[in-house]
Amino acid sequence: MTERVPVLRIGQVLLVSIQTDLDDQSVMLLQDDLAAKVVETGAHGVVIDITAVDIVDSFVGRMLSTIASISRLLDAQTVVVGMRPAVAITLVELGLSLGGVRTALSLDKGLRVLEQARATALGESEPDDPAGSGAGGVVPDAAAGL
Numbered sequence: 001m002t003e004r005v006p007v008l009r010i011g012q013v014l015l016v017s018i019q020t021d022l023d024d025q026s027v028m029l030l031q032d033d034l035a036a037k038v039v040e041t042g043a044h045g046v047v048i049d050i051t052a053v054d055i056v057d058s059f060v061g062r063m064l065s066t067i068a069s070i071s072r073l074l075d076a077q078t079v080v081v082g083m084r085p086a087v088a089i090t091l092v093e094l095g096l097s098l099g100g101v102r103t104a105l106s107l108d109k110g111l112r113v114l115e116q117a118r119a120t121a122l123g124e125s126e127p128d129d130p131a132g133s134g135a136g137g138v139v140p141d142a143a144a145g146l
Contacts, residue, residue, distance in 0.1 A: 005030045007037045013045040013114055014038065014076070015107075016067075019052045027063045031070060038074045044121075045114035046071045049107060051082030061096035068101040077117045079103065081110035 003026060008015045014037055016030065034046065048064065068078035079102045091098065102117075104110035 004033065007033050009037070009041055009043065010111075012041075012043050012118075013047060013111065014041065014043045015047050015049065017049040017052075021053075021055075022060070022063070024059075027059075031063075031067060034067060035070050035074060038071055038076045043076050044118055045111075046076050046078045047107065047110045047114070048078065048080045049082050049110075050080060050087065051084075053082075053087060054084070056087050056090050056094075058094050058096060061091050061094060061098060064101055065096075065098055068098075072100060077102065077114055079110040079113050081105070081107050 003020065005016055005018060005022070005026060007030075008017075014034065016034060022030070037043065038046065046067070048067065050064075053060070064080055071078045078100075080098070081104045083103060083105075102110075102113055104113050
């Protein structure tokens with residue numbers, strides 16, 4: 001039986017904590033569940049916690065990018081938190097850039113990235129600023145120390 005990944009609501013943010021390796025069916029269920037929750041709750045942000053993920057492959061990388069794209073189409077930003085150095089190295093070696101996915105080292109920092117992105121979206125910086133760097137210098141990059 002395929003296990004569903006829980007999607008929890010924290011204010012206007014949805015939290016997805018991936019605690020086990022995901023098979024294809026689990027990922028499809030997660031994408032459907034998350035999209036439905038974004039619409040149902042009107043959430044403006046999604047945090048995907050991968051702290052428990054030890055090993056990634058191209059499938060996991062594509063899954064993170066796909067979830068971020070789905071969320072963005074539904075007007076919610078995505079932040080991936082808890083990426084281990086070995087996971088980051090593997091993603092780079094696989095040539096996966098996770099375009100459109102912001103990263104942060106911890107859940108707390110990820111929530112702050114979403115708060116700053118929301119403030120930017122509400123008019124605190126130029127709307128043409130795709131990196132969202134106008135409000136507080138948010139850089140969508142784990143290497144920036146977020």
